[in-house]
Amino acid sequence: MGRSVIPIGPYHPLQEEPELFTLTVEGERIVEVDVRIGYNHRGIEKLSESRSFDNSTFVVERICGICSTSHPFAYVRAVEDIFPMEVPDRARYIRTIIAEGERVHSHLLWLGLAGHFLGYNTVYMWAWKLREEILDVMEILSGNRNNYAMFTPGGVRRDIRQQDIPVVLAKIDSIVPTLEMLRDAILDDPVLHARLKGVGVLSKEKAIEFSALGPTSRASGVARDVRKDSPYGVYDRVDWKMVVTSNGDVFDKAVVRILEMFESISIIRQCFEALPEGPINAGIESIPPGEGIGHIEAPRGETFHYVRSDGTNRAIRHKVRAPTFMNLPTYKATIVGETISDATIILASIDPCYCCTERMAVRNHRGRVLYDGQALVELSRAKTESLRRRMGRA
Amino acid sequence: MTREQVLRDLGKRFGDDILGVFDKSPKRVFINLRPRAIAWVGPYIFRELGARFNIATGTDTPDGLEIIYHFTLEDLNLMLNIRVLLDRENPVIVSLGKDIEAMNWIEREMRELLGITFEGHPDPRRLLLPDNWPDGVYPLRQDYSEWDETAIRTRGV
Numbered sequence: 273m274g275r276s277v278i279p280i281g282p283y284h285p286l287q288e289e290p291e292l293f294t295l296t297v298e299g300e301r302i303v304e305v306d307v308r309i310g311y312n313h314r315g316i317e318k319l320s321e322s323r324s325f326d327n328s329t330f331v332v333e334r335i336c337g338i339c340s341t342s343h344p345f346a347y348v349r350a351v352e353d354i355f356p357m358e359v360p361d362r363a364r365y366i367r368t369i370i371a372e373g374e375r376v377h378s379h380l381l382w383l384g385l386a387g388h389f390l391g392y393n394t395v396y397m398w399a400w401k402l403r404e405e406i407l408d409v410m411e412i413l414s415g416n417r418n419n420y421a422m423f424t425p426g427g428v429r430r431d432i433r434q435q436d437i438p439v440v441l442a443k444i445d446s447i448v449p450t451l452e453m454l455r456d457a458i459l460d461d462p463v464l465h466a467r468l469k470g471v472g473v474l475s476k477e478k479a480i481e482f483s484a485l486g487p488t489s490r491a492s493g494v495a496r497d498v499r500k501d502s503p504y505g506v507y508d509r510v511d512w513k514m515v516v517t518s519n520g521d522v523f524d525k526a527v528v529r530i531l532e533m534f535e536s537i538s539i540i541r542q543c544f545e546a547l548p549e550g551p552i553n554a555g556i557e558s559i560p561p562g563e564g565i566g567h568i569e570a571p572r573g574e575t576f577h578y579v580r581s582d583g584t585n586r587a588i589r590h591k592v593r594a595p596t597f598m599n600l601p602t603y604k605a606t607i608v609g610e611t612i613s614d615a616t617i618i619l620a621s622i623d624p625c626y627c628c629t630e631r632m633a634v635r636n637h638r639g640r641v642l643y644d645g646q647a648l649v650e651l652s653r654a655k656t657e658s659l660r661r662r663m664g665r666a
Numbered sequence: 667m668t669r670e671q672v673l674r675d676l677g678k679r680f681g682d683d684i685l686g687v688f689d690k691s692p693k694r695v696f697i698n699l700r701p702r703a704i705a706w707v708g709p710y711i712f713r714e715l716g717a718r719f720n721i722a723t724g725t726d727t728p729d730g731l732e733i734i735y736h737f738t739l740e741d742l743n744l745m746l747n748i749r750v751l752l753d754r755e756n757p758v759i760v761s762l763g764k765d766i767e768a769m770n771w772i773e774r775e776m777r778e779l780l781g782i783t784f785e786g787h788p789d790p791r792r793l794l795l796p797d798n799w800p801d802g803v804y805p806l807r808q809d810y811s812e813w814d815e816t817a818i819r820t821r822g823v
Contacts, residue, residue: 310794318805356691483719483768496718501740502693565694565736565745567720576736578723593721593772601771 275303278612280619282311293603293619300611305603320590325351325425325559325581328590332577333419335592338381341374342570343577343592344423349504349566350577351425354559362550363427368505369543370414370422371568372536377406378571379529379536382623383454386526389616390467391653398454405447412436412443427553437544444537451537455530463660468523472606472618475520482602485573485595487528488622492520498569510542522621529623559585570595572623596622613651669742672715680707694745696734701750704735705760711737711746712766719768720745724776726808731757731780752782761787779806 280293290311296304316335320328332343345367352359359367380403387395407417413432414420422428458464474484479492489496495516499507515531517524561583567576573595580589599622607618667675673695677684683703688696699707711717720736735748752759761784763770773784774793781804784790792799804810 310792310796313794315805353691353694356694480718481767496740501738502743502745563696565747567738574720576720578734578736580725589723589725591721591723597721597771598768601767604767 274298280615282308291600295607295612295615297612300613302607302610302612302615305607307600307603309600317590317592320587320592322586324585325587328587329423329425330421332592333421333423335594337418338378339374339570339572339575340419341370341422342568342575343594345371346566346568346570346575346577347579347590348423348425349568350564350579351556351559351566351581353564353566354562354579354581356564357426357554357556359427359554360551361548362431363552363554364506365543365547366428366432366552367423368507368510369432369540370410370420370428371505372539372543373406373410373413375536375571376533377403377410378623379533380406382529382571382620383458383526386617386620389620389649389652390464391656392464395454395458398450402447402450402454405443409440409443412440424553425559426556427551429553431552432547437547441541441544444540448534448537451533455534458530459527462663463656465523466659466663467656468526468617469519469521471522471614472610472621473519473521474602474606476518478602478605479520482605483598484602485598486569486571487525487532488573488599488602490514490516491524491528493518498567498574502567504568506543506546507539509546510539512539522617525621559583572596573599599623612648613655616648616652667715667742669744672739672742672744672746676707676711679710683707693743694747696747696749698749698751701752701759704748704750704762707748708735708762708769709765711748712768715739717746719766722769722772722776724780724782724806726754726780726806727751730754731782733759733776733782757782758785759783760785764788778804780804781807 276297278295278297280295282290282292292308292311294306294308295302316331320331323331329344329347332347333340335343380399384396384399384403387393387399410420411417413436414422414430422430474488474492476493479489479494484492484494485496493516495514497514500514512535515528515535517527559581561581563578563580565576565578567574575595576593578589578591579587582588602622603619607615610618673687676697680703683700685698685700690696712719717737717739720738722736723734725732729751731752731754733750733752737746737748738744739746750759759782761773763773763784764786770789771793773787774790776782777784777787777790778792778795781802
């Protein structure tokens with residue numbers, strides 16, 4: 273059978289990380305996949321060498337628009353690891369609250385887009401509506417819906433006001449019933465089971481081999497979470513459990529993310545209950561020479577920062593590693609052998625930038641466009657629809 | 667194995683290759699290694715000790731080009747940082763990415779940003795830099811200067 277090459281990407285206005293996927297297909301089966309990144313390489317590691325330690329916090333906050341707190345969190349942990357030192361108790365609680373709030377809104381964003389690609393636009397609407405509530409909470413706490421600018425080496429920049437806490441708790445309580453409804457609707461839906469189970473499986477061995485991170489590894493049965501393995505913030509003081517499933521398919525990745533949101537909400541509640549009084553910043557005067565490593569669990573997996581100081585007010589080396597850098601290559605293991613109609617959701621399942629899928633185009637060897645991005649999403653939806661009809665749930 | 671057993675075990679197995687150990691904190695240990703020894707020490711830590719490969723950091727230092735391989739032993743909450751120093755004139759080291767998938771991309775990245783050659787890498791293409799970036803210009807080297815000052819303004823590179 274003849275082979276066709278499908279380029280996906282690289283650019284889309286909504287993407288935070290443009291990528292080019294080149295899929296080689298035989299008929300409907302994907303036989304080969306290649307990934308090209310670097311279209312949005314902004315040289316932040318180089319830029320950070322010319323900024324003071326304080327300024328770099330804001331630079332790294334702009335690496336990602338969705339998990340915008342994970343980079344400053346890992347970065348300030350790296351700077352604090354140079355000493356090493358721990359920050360005041362109240363700052364640790366506030367950091368944990370912000371990081372968990374971000375996890376909830378990031379997972380909701382993913383859930384909505386995954387629903388959109390599958391033709392479940394109701395899921396998309398509900399998830400994004402709920403996400404607005406969480407963004408409101410973040411705005412009350414930090415003043416911003418995103419890019420919270422809460423972190424600084426030695427603590428946090430902004431305190432949580434006592435009068436805001438009841439408002440925030442009421443808002444969080446109000447989203448839980450809707451979140452539970454959404455969870456039950458998704459996890460009990462037989463069409464979604466048929467559509468997603470056994471699709472894009474990442475085996476446990478492969479997850480270890482690729483050093484996959486976050487929900488991508490936990491869905492494959494690798495119990496790996498920086499919050500448990502190397503507790504930071506107050507994750508060792510609050511009661512929560514790591515969500516691990518064993519099948520490694522797209523469905524399990526969704527399950528991990530959905531259940532993690534409930535853990536995050538529980539962590540936020542416990543943090544507000546136990547929030548101690550006290551200073552929020554240790555007030556670092558100067559950074560000694562040395563090197564420090566900070567790693568934290570972002571919504572997508574471990575974010576890793578390495579900082580080397582020579583005693584001046586600038587880092588001489590600042591290495592940044594986002595979780596997608598490790599998760600993206602797992603495509604090699606998950607996508608080969610699957611069909612084009614599943615490609616969109618498998619690509620989306622590690623929670624990279626789904627928007628690239630809308631830039632897909634399928635061409636035959638004469639260069640005629642067979643499917644464009646919209647048609648591929650349609651293909652994915654049509655498969656869901658045909659399953660739904662076959663199962664009598666139209 | 668406990669933390670002490672792991673460190674003693676590494677010292678016993680690879681004593682000749684280890685140039686120094688810096689026990690920075692309970693969570694972080696830095697080990698200086700002879701560059702050629704990474705060929706067997708890296709896979710030992712990854713496969714036998716079951717460590718997770720975090721990433722590798724390449725740095726241009728006054729002494730030469732330095733690579734730190736970061737591994738995490740999750741059960742022990744310990745990060746092993748294996749440091750090798752390469753000659754700036756001839757920075758060559760064996761590729762671990764040919765056997766360990768997790769190291770494939772970062773070696774491509776260090777190759778183009780720092781000009782380190784990874785011998786036996788299965789896919790030594792560019793990862794981040796554009797295709798029209800000139801050969802031999804490495805942006806993370808300390809002596810890097812803009813190769814084309816009009817690049818951003820006129821050609822969108």
